[in-house]
Amino acid sequence: MSHTSYREALREAMRDALLRDPRVFLMGEDVGRYGGTYAVSKGLLAEFGPERIRDTPLSELAFVGAGIGAALGGLRPIVEVMTVNFSLLALDQIVNTAATLRHMSGGQCSVPLVIRMTTGAGRQLAAQHSHSLEGWYAHIPGIRVLAPATLEDARGMLWPALQDPDPVILFEHGQLYNVEGELAEDVEVDIHSARVRRSGHDVTLIAYGGLLGKALDAAEQLAQEGIEAEVIDLRVLRPLDDATLLASLQKTHRVVVVDEGWKSGSLAAEVVARLTEQAFYEFDAPPVRVCSAEVPIPYARHLEEAALPQVATIAAAVRTVCGT
Amino acid sequence: MSQPNPAGAELMLPPGPVPTAPVPFAPELALGLLRDMLRIRRLEEKAAELYGAGQIRGFLHLYIGEEAVAAGAMRALAPEDTVVATYREHGQALLRGVSMRAIMAEMFGKQEGCSRGRGGSMHLFDAKARFFGGNAIVAGGLPLAVGLALADRMQGIRRVTACFFGDGAVAEGAFHESMNLAALWQLPVLFCCENNLYAMGTALPRAQAQTDLCRKAASYGIAARAVDGMDVVATYPAALEAADTVRAAQQPFFLEFQTYRFRAHSMFDPDLYRDKAEIEHWKEHGPIHTYTARLKTQGRLAEEQFLALDAEVGREVDDAVAFADAGHWEPVADLLRDVQTPSAGSAP
Secondary structure, three states, rough: EEEEEHHHHHHHHHHHHHHHHEEEEEEEEOOOOOOOOOOOOOHHHHHHHHHHHEEOOOOOHHHHHHHHHHOOOOOOEEEEEEEEEHHHHHHHHHHHHOOOHHHOOOOOOOOOEEEEEOOOOOOOOHHHHOOOOOHHHHHHOOEEEOOOOHHHHHHOOOHHHHHHHOEEEEEOOOOOOOOOEEEOOOOOOOOOOOEEEEEEOOOEEOOOHHHHHHHHHHHHHHOOOOOOOOEEEEEEEOOOOOOOOHHHHHHHHOEEEEEEEEEEOOHHHHHHHHHHHHHHOOOOOEEEEEEEEOOOOOOOEEEHHHHHHHHHHHHHHHHHOOOO | OOOOOOOOOOOOOOOOOOOOOOOOOHHHHHHHHHHHHHHHHHHHHHHHHHOOOOOOOOOOOOOOOOOHHHHHHHHHOOOOOEEEEEEOOOHHHHHOOOOOHHHHHHOOOOOOOOOOOOOOOOOEEEEEEOOOEEEEOOOHHHHHHHHHHHHHHHHOOOOOEEEEEEEEHHHHHHHHHHHHHHHHHOOEEEEEEEEEOOOEEEEEEHHHOOOOOOHHHHHOOOOOEEEEEOOOHHHHHHHHHHHHHHHHHHHOEEEEEEEEOOOOOOOOOOOOOOOOOHHHHEEEEEOOHHHHHHHOOOOOOOOHHHHHHHHHHHHHHHHHHHHHHOOOOOHHHOOOOOOHHHHHHHOO
């Protein structure tokens, strides 16, 4: 075990991948000399040089597309996009090319590309740096969507993502970078399953990414009141691991889904729909979603806090579902 | 000459006179280029006919009139080179070595098609021939080409990535971002701009403040040259020189082919935005008949020879249609295949 941070775990994952596979390289805005907007790639330029730690101009569309081309050409690119909001400039290449090439070519062209980006609010960055659009990407067949919420996943998800012959998007929540803790030396995780992070029998509390911590905090608070919540970390937002969710529902018969995206057309909606489609009669109470308020994320601290799911709102939703 | 066309603009006419100078190529090359152009023309004429008959559906964008571009450019490439094309790519695919059978079967939507019937006319692929589509997002192929060239650079592979796109693509951000990246990183991309003067129905002067497209490339420090895209005697040497430059210098090159499509943008296009006189002027420059006439004038092609060549190409087209017709519909049970690579191991 060693003491580390989410940021350092991500960096160590990239360092490890760069050492293990000469085809791997990192490309993005300010990943090199600046050291990464969120300092994730700090130090990698000195170790691996400018060919493999490649600074790009502010051309999301072109450098994400170039990542797709480089993947087709035999490399294993990691493309860093500064935030999910900026990734919209590259949405065409991700949705129209990366996700479609294999199918459109009748199975001839796989795209082994990993795209990393920051997501989420909570840092007073207002409406163009704070959104959670993971659900949009999770809508698209042909890509895998990951949301590491723990140190272990921050360290472990990149390598299997690079082994995936198809495009993978890895969402790093901006509020997690400074989270610290103990991490085992040899981390091995999968990129297909959801994980039970806390066992419980009264209610299933489903979360991912930056809100997993709040869900766990809410569960601890609720335990004081005698409600034992089972907290599930989705981890993989596409394809969803229905089996793990259904197994928990069959145990608790109550579900609360926590999602930093807006409720309308959200990933939380998808999770609830899948559970109700497949196990409607398992529910002892209507499922509840705790999502961000339907507003562009505001700057002022008190308003931003009010817009986002908080421990108190999550706990309140659980109490409602449990009828207490 | 200056009567207004329906769009209210001047007629867009060819840059020079119909070429008549002798064809400087050795016999095999001279006839090979003619054959290349004829194969594209006859394939597409048949495709248009089959579209009318309902056997080909979706969007079908014909290249008719522009054959000298693909004929010249594709012959300038080496087998190890890479090609990225647009949705008007039948010619490039065919001359890259994708069989006429596989192309026709693809347009029929059969599983014997070069993309298993998943792509159609706009998405012809052949990874073995390093033919990476068939891209129906205007300018969508440019970043891809930059990345393919980057992969070559980083792996120490010396080859050319030829990227085809039209004048419409020049208006897209992807064009400018890609030109900048290719120049910044000095990547071996041959940018082949097929300037047929219309972005679907919008004439170049109605879309571009600067209509000299070479100046746009030059502004990124990329060597640029324009060539008469109706004349295979011009396109082939220009493409060869450009490809050789890219290969030797490992730098990008921008080659503008000034060309014209004789048919509408797609089979849905009523072609209301061009004056018929303009189309007729360009047809006088038709790449196949002008080239054929020159070879005949030079005494290098007899009418019987031309007819025999045309008949041979006709047989290839007939064979391709028969092959496509006899092809199989992929079972609906396989609907979800090729969304993810099977080893990824999970449902889409």
